Amino acid sequence: xxxxxxxxxxxxxxxxxxxxxxxxxxxxxxxxxxxxxxxxxxxxxxxxxxxxxxxxxxxxxxxxxxxxxxxxxxxxxxxxxxxxxxxxxxxxxxxxxxxxxxxxxx
Numbered sequence: 001x002x003x004x005x006x007x008x009x010x011x012x013x014x015x016x017x018x019x020x021x022x023x024x025x026x027x028x029x030x031x032x033x034x035x036x037x038x039x040x041x042x043x044x045x046x047x048x049x050x051x052x053x054x055x056x057x058x059x060x061x062x063x064x065x066x067x068x069x070x071x072x073x074x075x076x077x078x079x080x081x082x083x084x085x086x087x088x089x090x091x092x093x094x095x096x097x098x099x100x101x102x103x104x105x106x
Contacts, residue, residue, distance in 0.1 A: 056094055059085035074098070 006029055007014075032043040057067050064087035072081045077098050084091040
């Protein structure tokens with residue numbers, strides 16, 4: 001479902017400046033939107049959307065850099081940082097892949 005304020009034209013074909021399109025990391029015609037126009041984070045991640053959470057330290061909801069980090073832990077070969085956005089109140093996790101580098105002898 002597209003953003004509630006979307007004009008209805010396919011964003012890739014529109015030649016006009018669109019404040020809505022420029023104010024969000026994904027496109028207003030994104031099918032992963034909730035009925036109220038907010039992004040559905042689970043659907044975005046499942047679909048492989050490259051706009052969702054593409055920058056560490058930046059809120060994927062409002063694009064604020066005012067992120068407060070909480071605990072961190074390792075799970076399933078991922079290092080995970082919990083975060084919350086001081087700007088909009090969203091919270092979530094940043095995921096980093098762990099790669100083997102080498103084995104060292106003490």
